[in-house]
Amino acid sequence: xxxxxxxxxxxxxxVSTFPLIxxxxxxxxxxxxxxxxxxxxxxxxxxxxxxxxxxQTSVLKRWVRHxxxxxxxxxxxxxxxxxxDLMSHIDICKTCFKPTGIQSLLLDDGLDALGGLMDVQSHxxxxxxxxxxxxxxxxxxxxxxxxxxxxxCTDQKVLNFSAFEEQLKKxxxxxxxxxxxxxxKSIAAFESGLNINCALNPEAVAIALGNFISDFEPLIxxxxxxxxVILHAAYPYTRQAGYLASVYSNVYVDIGLVFPLxxxxxxxxxxxxxxxxxxxxxxxxxxxGHYHPESYYVAAIQGRETLSKVLLESVExxxxxxxxxxxxxxxxxxxxxxxxxxxxxxxxxxxxxxxxDVSGKQRIVKLKKMGVKFVRIGFMECSNQYRFHIxxxxxxxxxxxxxxxxxxxxxxxxxxxxxxxxxxxxxxETGELLLKPDLSTLIHLPYNPKHANVQxxxxxxxxxxxxxxxxxxxxxxxxxxxLCPRTCFKNIIESACKDLxxxxxxGTEFEFVLLKGTMPPVPxxxxxxxxxxxxxxxxxxxxxxxxxxxLQLQGIEIEQFHSDGAPGKFKIVTTPKSPLxxxxxxxxxxxxxxxxxxxxxxxxxxxxxxxxxxVGTGAYVHLSFKEINKSQKIVDNHPSRLSPYERSFIAGVxxxxxxxxxxxxxxxxxxxxxxxxxxxxxxxxxxxxxxxPDALKALKEDxxxxxxxxxxxxxxxxGVKEDEHKYCKSLGYEEQxxxxxxxx
Numbered sequence: 001x002x003x004x005x006x007x008x009x010x011x012x013x014x015v016s017t018f019p020l021i022x023x024x025x026x027x028x029x030x031x032x033x034x035x036x037x038x039x040x041x042x043x044x045x046x047x048x049x050x051x052x053x054x055x056q057t058s059v060l061k062r063w064v065r066h067x068x069x070x071x072x073x074x075x076x077x078x079x080x081x082x083x084x085d086l087m088s089h090i091d092i093c094k095t096c097f098k099p100t101g102i103q104s105l106l107l108d109d110g111l112d113a114l115g116g117l118m119d120v121q122s123h124x125x126x127x128x129x130x131x132x133x134x135x136x137x138x139x140x141x142x143x144x145x146x147x148x149x150x151x152x153c154t155d156q157k158v159l160n161f162s163a164f165e166e167q168l169k170k171x172x173x174x175x176x177x178x179x180x181x182x183x184x185k186s187i188a189a190f191e192s193g194l195n196i197n198c199a200l201n202p203e204a205v206a207i208a209l210g211n212f213i214s215d216f217e218p219l220i221x222x223x224x225x226x227x228x229v230i231l232h233a234a235y236p237y238t239r240q241a242g243y244l245a246s247v248y249s250n251v252y253v254d255i256g257l258v259f260p261l262x263x264x265x266x267x268x269x270x271x272x273x274x275x276x277x278x279x280x281x282x283x284x285x286x287x288x289g290h291y292h293p294e295s296y297y298v299a300a301i302q303g304r305e306t307l308s309k310v311l312l313e314s315v316e317x318x319x320x321x322x323x324x325x326x327x328x329x330x331x332x333x334x335x336x337x338x339x340x341x342x343x344x345x346x347x348x349x350x351x352x353x354x355x356x357d358v359s360g361k362q363r364i365v366k367l368k369k370m371g372v373k374f375v376r377i378g379f380m381e382c383s384n385q386y387r388f389h390i391x392x393x394x395x396x397x398x399x400x401x402x403x404x405x406x407x408x409x410x411x412x413x414x415x416x417x418x419x420x421x422x423x424x425x426x427x428x429e430t431g432e433l434l435l436k437p438d439l440s441t442l443i444h445l446p447y448n449p450k451h452a453n454v455q456x457x458x459x460x461x462x463x464x465x466x467x468x469x470x471x472x473x474x475x476x477x478x479x480x481x482x483l484c485p486r487t488c489f490k491n492i493i494e495s496a497c498k499d500l501x502x503x504x505x506x507g508t509e510f511e512f513v514l515l516k517g518t519m520p521p522v523p524x525x526x527x528x529x530x531x532x533x534x535x536x537x538x539x540x541x542x543x544x545x546x547x548x549x550x551l552q553l554q555g556i557e558i559e560q561f562h563s564d565g566a567p568g569k570f571k572i573v574t575t576p577k578s579p580l581x582x583x584x585x586x587x588x589x590x591x592x593x594x595x596x597x598x599x600x601x602x603x604x605x606x607x608x609x610x611x612x613x614x615v616g617t618g619a620y621v622h623l624s625f626k627e628i629n630k631s632q633k634i635v636d637n638h639p640s641r642l643s644p645y646e647r648s649f650i651a652g653v654x655x656x657x658x659x660x661x662x663x664x665x666x667x668x669x670x671x672x673x674x675x676x677x678x679x680x681x682x683x684x685x686x687x688x689x690x691x692x693p694d695a696l697k698a699l700k701e702d703x704x705x706x707x708x709x710x711x712x713x714x715x716x717x718x719g720v721k722e723d724e725h726k727y728c729k730s731l732g733y734e735e736q737x738x739x740x741x742x743x744x
Contacts, residue, residue: 011315014326015308017350019103020300021337024133024185024231024256026111026290028123031089033116034292039081042295043261058263063298069365070096070297072397090125096293097126100300101350103334104128104343108185110135111290120180126293129345131182134175143167182341183229220248227340229284232257238270242278252340253278255332256286256299267306275314280328284337307332363442364397367452372444376453377405377435378587380485382720383416385743386587389435393452396437404434406461412483413716415724416743425719426483426712433481434459441584446553447546447596455584458484482712486580492708493579500656502625502645507559507576508586509620512593513568513610514543515603518741519734521610523568524602534563534570543600544570550592556585566614576622607740612733625649639665654704692725 029037043063044054054060055077068075071083084092105127107120123130147164175181220228229252234241238253245251258270274283285307287299311325320328330347338345375396378388389405409431410421421429441455458481480487496502514524527534535541548558557575564571572593577585590606597604609616627645640647640662651660664683671684679685689695696718699705706714728736 011311011322011325011329012308015304015311015329015333017101018330018333019101019347019350020285020303021104021106021334021341021343021345022102022287022289022296022300023106023284023337023341024229024254024286025105025107025288025296027107027109027117027120028093028293029291030116030118034089036116037291039084039292039294040077042290042292043298045261059261062264063294066298066301067294072365093126093293096297100297101304102127102287102296102300103348104337104345105130106133106182106286106337106341107131108133108135110138110185128348129343131341131343132178132180133183133185134181136184136186137188139171139175140164140168143171182343183227185231220244220251224250226250227252229254229340231286232288233270233274235262235270239273239276242274242276245278245282252282252284252336254284254286255303256288261288264302264306267302268310271306271310275310275319275328280331281336283332284340285333363439364393364401367442367444368393368397370444371450372452373450374452375400375442376445376451377437377456378453379407379412379435379456379458380587381412381414382717383414383724383743385414385416386591387411388453390451396454401437401439404436404459404461405456406432407435409433409481409483412458413720415720415727417724417727417739422719422723425716425723427716432461434461438486443554443588445595447550447592447599453588453591455486455587457487482710483716485713486583488709488713489583490580496625502627502656504579504623504625505576506579506582506624507622508574508582508589509618509622510572510574510586510589510593510606511564511617511619512570512604512606513566513617514540514570514597515568515605515610515741518603519738521605521737521741523566523611525563526567527563529565530562539600539602543597543602546600547593547596548572550596551589554588554592556589556592564615564617566611566617569615569617576624603741605741606744607737610737610741638662654708692721696721696725 028034038051040051040054040060043060044051044057064077064080065075067080071080073079073083087095105123107123107130109117109120109132120130120132143164147167172184175184227250228248230241230244231254233253233255235258241253245253253274255271255274258267262270285303287296287303289296289299307329311320311329314320315322315325334345334347337343338347372393374390375393376388376390377396377400378386380386389407391400391405408429409427410429412433413421413425413427415422421427435456436459437454437456439454441453443453445451445453459479460481493504496504513521516522516524524540525534535544544561548561551558551572551574559573559575561570561572563569572589574585574589576582593604606617606619608618625645636644638644638647642650642662645656647662648655648658648660651662652658667682667684669678669682671679674682674684689698699714700718731739
């Protein structure tokens, strides 16, 4: 597999799950104040009647769509407000913050134009760390107000500037020593730019109440040891802000307010302009969130989308490597602010499930708009048959997502020949489990446009008759049903990542046969491997085209497809994906092939030998791994030219964990053609199991695999397969083939 595939996924994963330090934002409104001020004040700087016009901008239309998907309601401002009216203020805040991945808030509490702000500490219900940015003008205004009030009560006509200066310095010293304060902020640049007069005449200042009278001198050059952060990307002068950061070591640029107050294209353009010249270690992410929590949510989501798109384009344009782009993402999202403000935080990777959950709910809204009426809730069982229940999409949305769908435990362990439960497999006819949807797998079925499909995890549903009833808590491990294949697979992959520092990719080749008739099997053509005439049959061309097009619409990336080496046989090759995603896409691919072929009036089958005297069909799995955080592999003098990890990986199942050594050279001969002497010489001395009973016996004796997969899964799987083998022994070839063609 190419590193490009790995690194592209790694970049998306980092941008989606790396935590954010919100380096500049403002306090949320209190519960009472939030009832007074409309939601739209967060997404426009317009006021009063001008807010009505702001609703006609692409910016506000976009955030309405974002929030409608988030709140699962029609895309109108009134609908969003109706949903919010049913929630408490703290629930709205927690709901909005949970999917943002914001780990720390740096709050400028000087934006109090509306009144009624939550204090800094109250924000700790939403994030791990909340610190204060002190606005200089707010302090100065308060001191001036108090002094002016005292002067008004006397005969003095001139304010005592030394009294103002003394109190201001004292306040600065107090805040500078406070652990809750990370920075000071001034809005002077909004009024006069950065060419601020720093040489003050106290007498003139006292008379003018703050007017500066001497020649201008650049502020940045005057105070080279102070760190300056230009807020809001200096929009619309973003390129100029980037230039200042590139030529002055004490200048940084914040990209808040860009999200979400300008359009998607504008957001991308601003970030591109910064990256043209600004050092990446000087760009700080922020939401400029204020008043209502939705402003944080929309800005965080749009910020991640923009960062992902711009960085990927930079890689494709050759400006960054993937490793450099990932580093830039981490810098902007977290590391730069962590260093500048000396927060000393350790990044807490966001749980992917939170993002999957949000995107899944958004997908439901889109599916309903597309006319989807029903959802197939599907699972794979021991005999490799895909089964599903169908529920109306409203029922799925309002109940099944959270509560799951009740199913018989026995449904996980039927043999392929019929719904008859074998004995002594750890599952009987009693008991239930819950099918809990994994919303990350929710997809539209384009060949059946009123239907969607979702994969599930199995969870325990205990009744008083169960020995475990009342003895388990609601922790994730206690809820898992032991025969859940997706949970088992997920745990194995997570363990490999955590314990061994490796990640996998899996690519799949699907071989199948199209039949015009089943008994006896009649193929749609009689061609050979990649032979052009197989696509002279118009019906075959149309079927293959439709299959591939529908797979692509479901997010299945196709590398190639062609006819294969038997009558009616075809192959489709898909791109590699991470293991659980790849396994889910195997199910999607096979079901699409089955269903589209059936719609065309032919039978698609994955039976290994539909024709007794012809080449069979197979399913090729291309498995590769990569060491995490290793940019270059370790090379020694081994003749294979493989790294030690790679050799252990090839040496055997769990080879890396056990440190197994690869002791054989590459096999360039056909093993079955070797003589005994040649086999011994080449260390080819053990055969794979020659029959199903031998393979099942070996599996039951493999303590390592039992430990990894779990005894319940091994017991159930081997029991079902032994039962199937016993049943088939009583059948002739044609009877077996008939059942197999019916099921597969």
